[in-house]
Amino acid sequence: MWTFSFYIHPQSVLTSINTYLSFLPKFNLSSKTYSKPDISMAEKSKILIIGGTGYIGKFVAEASAKEGHPTFILTRESTIKHPEKSKLLDNFKNLGAKLVIGDLHDHESLVKAIKEVDVVISTVGGESVADQVKIIAAIKEAGNVKRFLPSEFGTDVDHVTAVEPAKSIFKGKADIRRAIEAAGIPHTFVACNGFAGYFLPNIGQMDTYTAPREKVTILGDGSAKAVFVKEEDIALATIKAVDDPRTLNKILIFRPPGNTLSFNEIVSIWESKIGKTLEKTFVSEEQILKNIQEAPFGLSVLLSISHSVLVNGSATDFEIEPSFGVEASELYPDVKFTTIDDYLTPFA
Template identity: 60%
Template sequence: MAEKSKILIIGGTGYIGKYLVEASRKAGYPTYALVRESTASNPEKLELIGRFKSSGVSLIYGDIDNRESLVMAIKQVEVVISAVGPGQQSDQFKIIAAIKEAGNIKRFLPSEFGVDVDLTNAVEPAASLIRIKAKVRRATEAEGIPFTYVVSHGFAGYYLSNLGQIGAKVPLRDKITILGDGNTKVIILKEEDIATYTIKAVGDPRTLNKILYMSPPANIPSFNEIISLWERKIGSTLEKTYILEDELLKNIRESPFPINMILSVSHSAFVKGDHAANYDINASIGAEASELYPEVKYTTVDECLNLFV
């Protein structure tokens, strides 16, 4: 059996990054996490970093802004996965430059974990963020770096934990606001499943220089269908208020950051269908994760909602 590639995860202590680190470790890959010195001493991150260490994850202390430390970290591995957050998307050009300088990387997975950035109807301010991600794709290709782009669509932790209600900590049981008419399909996956599929793709020749689309069939409901599932689970009917597109666009224009960002992402997902994979996957450029890896038992939307009852 071929030796498994060493994987470096940049942004491993972040929202999706911690799941990627765990999935990589569980899959038996030698797993490395790039950690800033300031992060290592952050009280809020100490428990997570402690779990990394105790589970055999190798910590590499460095910084995206320190080219030397970044190149040194990349030279120790064969695969780089970026999981940097929305505010650091432009920093990925530094990662690309470091990968090019190191010259040893077999696969780079930039931080997308959302819509297909080349197929989106997003409005500002989300549109600017997506354009940066698209430029990262083009820069990766221009440098001839082997890649896999991950289109994971919606996070269950974002969309289901509060049913898309801004400011809510748990799913509401009385009233709910629905963006659009509620009939647009949206793909939602549990974060652990996104990480599992991503790591599955790392050493798979079928995903080399292609897009990994995640659209498991049990996880493509409309928002109205999600609400119906929730109502059945709690045994009551919610009072529904619909905000149609014209009003939503007005709210986006008039809202301050970060509310306008949240609303523009939601407009893309729940009105325009950018999280619905409403396009055919071209086999020459992409593949669907649940078809490639039928052995993965993913968590359905119905099962995810059980966590919040």
């Protein structure tokens, strides 16, 4: 099922941003062009992860620890006692990560945790996107953060075409970007596009959790290029970016060639693996837009994001200009991105 962690109320984002921006000083951020740095012998930054037990957060936390970064996981007392999340926390500790008791809504604990690190990575869910102004305020007070990566991990919200409700949700994340820039905080925005684990196991079918064997439904004409990346690969490239001057104040955009395919191309790969031609139903854009308008909020979010990516092609319909972005697979050729073809093999 195609989805992202974007279940938030857009108005709450705008209210929080406007309140915060009203008292922020203005900063001018300069953009620089860097050649490939030699950071192999550099001391690795200490990283605080906020939202480390969430969907993408657990991958990022694990990658941080495995890559040798002193890793700190902001954790509530209730999370430690949670039967499932406590297992994740135990795994992080076994990898060398340190649990830091604190809360996004407890300013003092947030500042205290941030003062211990160099880099802050937020992987909070969509319902907490607006609350990242609290992280911004804490980073400003702490005064020691070299890089902030807010909760993004989806389509590049500064270069996206979408209808409501996705339009307002994307704008909420863009507003957080503007608040970070206005605060003069060094940053990297991670636009990894689609999570492979959400879309590929069922080939984007919304009515089943398994890959189709007889029939497949394709949104639009299936020709728009989309991007789906394995979560472990997203996490590894994200961690590599934290100490990389080439990603400073830039958008890290993921477009590995083997992960950038149209819906039709993905279906074709799947058909070749199962040795069978599927019966295809194409849903017109007109029908998709009608479904978005008639669906309850949660489903309309899902459909409107799908429309943006799979019909409008918002993941790939713009050039990555050096003035604002860098491409992950070009920056990190040592990251062996799992191609869509390889990802689908175990499901055949």
